Amino acid sequence: MAEKKKRRRGAELEAAILTAAWDQLQAKGYRDLTIEGVAAAAATTKTVLYRRWPDKARLVIAALSKFGEMPSYQGVDTGSLRGDLLDLFGQMAAVLAKLRTGTLRGILADRLDKLDLGQLMGKANTSHTVKELIQPMLDRAAARGEIASADLPERVVTLPGVLLINEVIGQRQLTVDAQVAMIDEILLPVFRSGTVK
Amino acid sequence: MAEKKKRRRGAELEAAILTAAWDQLQAKGYRDLTIEGVAAAAATTKTVLYRRWPDKARLVIAALSKFGEMPSYQGVDTGSLRGDLLDLFGQMAAVLAKLRTGTLRGILADRLDKLDLGQLMGKANTSHTVKELIQPMLDRAAARGEIASADLPERVVTLPGVLLINEVIGQRQLTVDAQVAMIDEILLPVFRSGTVK
DNA sequence: AAATATAAGATACGGCCGTATCTAATTTGA
């Protein structure tokens, strides 16, 4: 029974690390998760982690992508712009509900410079941007005659993402009421106002 | 020529620390400013700083309040809602222009949990909340008949602050174009839509 | 003026970050 000095490498090692990261995230939450802690839990050293991910936020995002069961969003055609938006927000809320409180806020805080809602909330590989999700809805709405034009300004198209992020930051729950309110009080009025690009 | 063991205390000491913090902020920027560095620059120790401010963000906010020449915002009656908003945004932009790039973003990142635009952007003592700034404008607009009701939902009233913060986070400059766009494309349509609380 | 309370200053600690450097295991490919 000699000690095996087997070394994990590549994908095997990476999977072990991400598993450890995921466990730590569940156990201690984002704030108290440390790179060194994950390394120790994965029975390796932080040097190895830093070779793969530049910081805690990116490590956790990788773990979320692998184990978080984050669906890639589908822009479903529900027949109305309001329905489409409600559906999208509902899907977002479902994802958020799976995250420990503070996880998203922590990641956001650490990544304030390079916000990318898609990469943050979708699978890393399918990274939708907010615009990619919203624009098709607007196109359909314009085709239906619900809104005057689908050619809206950048700031308007990305507004749903802004509202969503703000809601999360405000540590409020993303309740159904909040979703409805954002859509009826803000988004629909803006989209319908038809201020064109 | 005996060494004087004079100790600064209270306000005198505090002023010296905040001066040092302000200098460091100018010299190194928010990210590279450290509590220990400020303590050293002020010829004291971090123990003293921690007795007064709980973290870097709060220390810097205190320094900004003292030396940043941040005006407390005035809700000027320009005669129209659009004018009022433009005026407010213009004042905000002027304040932001005085800050080194990244300062506000850094503070935001460190304080994501307790966002308070007023305390952040106004003098600490006059801490306006967004609502306190916007509501009077809405009241006047309703009186003029520009909007149907001034009794708008919380989320709508605080929307200007959200847009502003988002603009800052996006490391974009708060240009006049951006101000106009936010107001014409988003805020006025929402306020005018008259969705009541 | 002496006793007491307060707060500054000095020092040390454990924790984590992010980097650098060295070694040795494992894979690669000539």
Added chain:
DNA sequence: TCAAATTAGATACGGCCGTATCTTATATTT
């Protein structure tokens, strides 16, 4: 098969955080 290239793993470093503890100067109170 054996040398070369990778890369895991170990270790150490300086930097900063935030806290605790102790001393001593200064202010307050009696």
